[in-house]
Amino acid sequence: MSIGIYHATHPLQLLPSARIDALVNAAADLQVEILFFDEKGLDLKNKQVTASIPNPEHQGQWIVQTLPLPNIVINEMGKLPKERSPIEQKLNRMVTFTSHPIHGKLRIQQYLSQSESLSPLVIPTQQCRNIHSLQEYLSHYRHVILKPDRGRQGQGIVSIRAIGEQEFLWQIGTDQQILTPIGLEKTLMALVGDEDYLVQPYIHCQTTDHRPFDFRIHVQRNDQGVFQITRIYPRIGQADTVISNYSQGGTTTEWTTLLEQQFPQSAVQWIKTLPEVGLQLADYIDSMYDYPLDELGIDIAIDEEEKLWFYEANTAPQTKDHEYQRALHTIGYAHYLSQRHHLLEQLPILPDDQVMIGLLAEHNGTDSDENFIEACAAVAAVNGARLVRIYANDIFYDQQQLLGYIWEQGGWKPYACRYPDVLFDRLKKRGIAAYSRMYDAFASIPATHELKSGSMSKVHIYRLLADAPAIVADAVIPFHDMQQSDEVVEFMERYENTVLKPDTGSHGQNIFNIKHRESDYEVYDQSYLHYLDSAKLDQFVRMSLGKGYIFQQFVDSSTTEGHPFHLRTHVMKVGAGEWKVAFVQPFVAVSTYRKVTNHAQTLRLSTKWDWFLNMEYGEAPGQQMDRRVRQLAIETAIHLEQRLGRNFPEIAIDLGVDKQRNIWIFEANFNRIGNSFHAFEAAKYAVPYAISLHSPSL
Structure with missing residues (x-):
């Protein structure tokens, strides 16, 4: 059995010698043959590779051979898909790569925020694309950190501290400069450019001699495919800096020793807690992906009040002081994946x-x-x-x-x-x-769903529906795509009552109702009311430009008792490809003061469509409102299928109904559509349609 070690640049030229030696020794100890190769050695047509293998008789020497392409390949320093060459993309389709990239820091933070147990570890974070978002955090926290969303090894991290009303201390490493507000904006824009930067409050985590420190927890899958701790070590930066990374002049020591020095009263508990939290974080981040992550470097800190914080997680972490321990798990996990190929025999x-x-x-x-x-x-x-x-x-x-x-x-x-x-x-x-x-x-096998992955934005759906029949086009809520701030203000003044929401995947979060009054604007964030004058509203709008928001006319879809509701119409294909409404599911919020149905802090209830029809409209199924809802949903599905030009078996269309009984299209969802209360009804449509795609050979 052989396992490949691959990089586009030959691993023997790219990897540090300590890592190469560790991989060779670990493979020998585990009785696994390893092949080192790059793109130039690949013959994908014949499924072969010209690779370097360790000479068993002369340590440090190599034998070059042409061998069958291994099934399992350790892709060292794995790249994002968009960074891979066409050859590497094809290789990825022919073998199993062990390493997969993860999202940037912001996406990981957002995902962790959804966990009841891990969300307290998340540092408040937002994108920083202009001076307004930076000023917002500085006014609230006074000392903040700027970091690139996909940065590594402490590169590009900046400390900014307000030292007065009109002065700011800008620090990179040990270099400091005092900036005015104008200077701060110019320096910020020169730093950020086209890169995605994040702003966070500074977490005060320093030793008694003012050296920043945090803990790196290196987690890997082992030879059983299970996460385990490879090593925990503290990273201690230079005095009076904010970065603790090795590559930025940091040092280390035994993690238990540092805990005993910094937290003598609670060190025993922290020694127990850090490994547990590291594994819990690894499992939760891994659950974001349908493919298994092989290793993570997880950075956490304990501040001066002994509160635990999650900094970030990275793939392919630095391991210069524990290469052999890493290699044992790296080779062991690859061997585990290879052994799975014999599973079918059992x-x-x-x-x-x-x-x-x-x-x-x-x-x-x-x-x-x-x-x-x-x-x-x-x-x-x-x-x-x-x-x-x-x-x-x-x-x-x-x-x-x-x-x-x-x-x-x-x-x-x-x-x-x-x-x-x-x-x-x-x-x-x-x-x-x-x-x-x-x-x-599976390309030759007929599939029920041919659309590319990902939620389609509301703006994209609305634009697809612009040339639909009148019954559909007229149901699209007037909207603005948030490109020019002056146009947004005009939009708000035209419709008076508007809503600002994320263009994709809001889940009831970050939604603002904005009402134009005589002398100001009422902004409601679903928890608090804010009153802004024209200047502050313009600043608020500018902060939202380019951040994936959409403005819409507000549709008051609420029951006679004032409870917000929306109608989930689940439209599915039947055997012959015809669209039908499988069910209509009303969702009603218990809260009367929040304006969205699915807000995280609002209890959302569901009821039967025929009950809802009777209570709200005095009608029964088959009468006017029921017919209008079903016709609008089916016509929408038909038009979207024509415009998208791809096969898909179902679409969830969320509708609202205003006080004049006008029906409005809120959004449409094609991916991972839930049916919490109608599993069997949906299955009765889904399975016969799937069977209808089968064409037995004659």
């Missing part, structure tokens, strides 16, 4: 006697996802087909087989399976580089 073979629907799923689904998939399995059986649950990392490309799961006797039983007849894509990751190999392998 499983029963699924009989090939029915149409097989391969349902691509994610590992960390919600309860409603589980209910829907189980319902689909039942509906498939009734229709004489078999539904096989598939995960992206359970496909064995060389054998053209997969590890699939069948619902039997109240649980999912594993089987060795052939490729499916139809791909029922609930994963919806098409277009993402990490999944390109999977979708390429």
